[in-house]
Amino acid sequence: MRKQREEEYLSGNLTAMIDVVFQLIIFFVATVNMQDKAYDDRITLAMAPNGKVDDKKDPRQVAVDIDSKGTIMICKTPLSSGLLTTILKKARADSRGYDVPVLIRADTLTKHEAVKKVMDACTAAGIWKIKFTALKERSG
């Protein structure tokens, strides 16, 4: 009887713990890159090999996508320039007057006309600082 108890003590059942660990791994792997999913994959960014990489991400940042046809989108949702102005004004009001970083991710073939619409919306919302996203290095 004593021997049996000893055995039970030595061979703890790890199955449940391993299950939970795998569940956690899958959860974190699935949720970690949610921000990148918001960007449109069809946009081909222009190359800028001399640009500097900034690692810090501002949570207030608004990323505006523009595809090659000139459609303005935020998180793959097409917007009119009037609606974009409203969104940017709201973002600026929420940040209590601090600068809201606006990131323009435009396709390399996009006509400047569409980019101008976004820049004008920024100006109307009182945002003077704009960032253009470009590719520093293409992978593979």
Add this chain to the structure above:
Amino acid sequence: MARKRRRSHTIAGELNLTAMIDVAFQLLAFFIITTKPVDVVTNLDVFRPSPEKQSQDQSPAKIIRVTVFPDGFTINDRGVDSRQLTSLLGRLAELDTTQTVLIQCLNASPHGKLIELLDICSKLKLTNLSVVSSGGA
């Protein structure tokens, strides 16, 4: 009965890892196949000319005016290609990197051309970039 107990005693303390290692390798293979390398992106900062600043204009000599056309660039109204633009801007940047570069972009120009110019400015460490749009083609 006694024999049975002895056999179970040898197993005690060991864990059958085969299934776990199988699953771990499956996961590893899955992630290796599905993960695609991430592109390195860069953000190029520009300013919009603020209406308040227009009154206190800089002297014209301090401003470099670059216009982006669909098929090329002009720097201070002189038509250049991207190589000439790099060398001309380089010479101007040697004097002063804080001077304003007023970038005028035509509506019909592709965005890639503007990025090309911003990349050149970034390379030459010109940071005071102002982008305006102009309608004419």
